[in-house]
Amino acid sequence: MATTSDLSFSDVSPMLIEQAEEYLVSFLQEQFPSRDFSVGRVTRELVVNMAAIMHAINREDIDRLLKSFSPLVIAADPTAADPDIVDAVYANYGVERYDGNVATGSLAIIISDLITTSVPDTTIFTANGLTYGISQTYIGVTSADAVVSAAERLIEERPDGTYVFTVPVTASAVGEAYRATRGTRFTASPAIPGSIDIEAAADFEGGTDSETNAELVERVQQGIAPRVFSGRAQVASLFQEQYPQLVNMSQVGLGDPEMLRDRDNIFQMSTGGKADLYVQTADTPEEVVVVKECTYLGSQEWQTTIGRDDAPGFYLVRAVVQHNQTAFEGSLEVLDETRGLDLTLETDWVHAVDGLVQGAYSRYQTAVVKFKDPQTPLTVVVGDKEDYDVYVLRLPGVKTLHDLTIDRSRRPQTGDYLVRAAVPALAYVSLEIRYRSGTTAPDVDAVKQAIASRINALGFKIGRLPMALIVDAAQGALETGGTYTFTPLNLYAEIYPPDTAPDGKITVIDVNELVVPYLPERGVTQRTTVFYLPMSAINVIVKPMATLAI
């Protein structure tokens, strides 16, 4: 048993020390009436005051223990519990906190001239107030022959006459906030000679937050349920164990209007035995690059297929660019995207899925993408193959969870459980923050983080994106001395129903609240749909406000 405290003076509030001092004086004065405990006396300042500090630290330690010593008290107020003690308590039940991980990604260093450029390993890259580092010195080199290890990065020419090379970077800390999206602008310190811009070459991967006490408590409570395909609590427990980063899930089944798969009979009556498991496996979807072999169709048109293994359960094809074109701007024109399903057997059994409305955003989804490349050389003939980079928006982990449902040893004998990524409602928010002229301007990045964190945690809970929650989150990140969020806000979201993905999107706009429409026959209701609000989709305008002197 440790006999020392890991508290420091700064962990103990001055008020607590003052209270401890008054308590000790009162207590000691009663015991030793002849002692002078007045303020300023040596007894008070050198003896009692020191004892009060230690008393306060002990008190704080005991309070922490009292708030954290059992699952019951932790569950009563998870925010007050000490994370280290919570970890120790739950270790007794074989449960460990999910520590989160750091985001990694690739930065495009855009330079004006084709010259060898060094990026020292001491370089710190910053975006949105967050810092990233590199593990070694990288050198941008001008010819492929000079690339002899991972440290040499080939400089390529961009269409606009500038040059670019990439370096891999790692976030300085764990957390979702570090997951930069493609195109995010970075700065470097020290500056990289000759660089004119630095931006994320693709969406960063990883970058998950450590599990909070509240999340751990919720997981433990789910963990009490057997981890099997059975009732909702049991399935949630199973999925949480299999994929700890799971943020939210919603299960529709017998009797739910959203359950269409169990009505595939001539009477269109629910027969049970099927469930759709909608999952949100990350705060927001991420963009991944899929290198696809494309076939030339003629007239500068190309075609490829996003297979079911390329980005299982993907949401959108965001862009198509020539292979290895780093930090591109825009995309080649996508002429057509047709979704389909690939129900080829993987094990001894496959889910019963009829049409996109039942199978979109599942692991079975595919897409045929047709696009136009105006720079297609004249020498290319119909049927020729060429690699292109396809940028796809998707949630991670869909296949991991899907595999549970087809594994003969784990899947239920009597049921058909289909995993689907939550129907996406991609939200955009614009707000104005006003602060008193002459005071410090608010930290826009902190506001964005607070809002994104609040909204992306909503999951399937309310099916709404209320202005009040955004304002509340923003205010929490602002100083209280008169800085405020000006209302109403501009709220906007695009919902992509499964039956018409990706073209038939539903747009919702409002100043007070966005609401998921109730369209169960199209697979869109609160039970299936999640609002995603990445930081990059939050526009914060900061305006100083003139005030009169008082």
Add this chain to the structure above:
Amino acid sequence: MSPSIDYTGRTVDVLIFQGVVASGKQPIETGFGEAGYVCTGIQKVAQTWLALFMTDRGSVLNKPTRGSSFFPAIRRGRIQVENDVPAEFSLAAEHVRQTMELDASQADPALPDDERLDSAVLLEFNLFRELAYLQLKIQIKSLAGDERVVYLPVPTAIR
């Protein structure tokens, strides 16, 4: 000078200046003492004043106004010539006086007059440059009129 005082029933403070005698010059040391000596009356005033005077202002946890600026002034080189000594002393002593006055006003029960500071006056000082120390001769007087003179040696790097 007040007549002799009956200290019966007075509250006492821990004595941190060991070796004090009733009269005459006597070297003293700081410490709690093996026997746990206590003091009252003017001695309490003197040691309270000295403790505050020798404490760097801002160094006490959660009590940023306690202490004085005299020792920090020496360390930061604000005392370079003899004329600087009385100026820095006055500044520091005034702050100590205000602190003790505030403490006394909040004391419950009220402090007797011979345990309250009236004044602390720098009677004399000597700067021994070669020996790197400054000697202060300070007269501490209570509201009741008791006086004590304290010689305070202060290590210094003034050359």
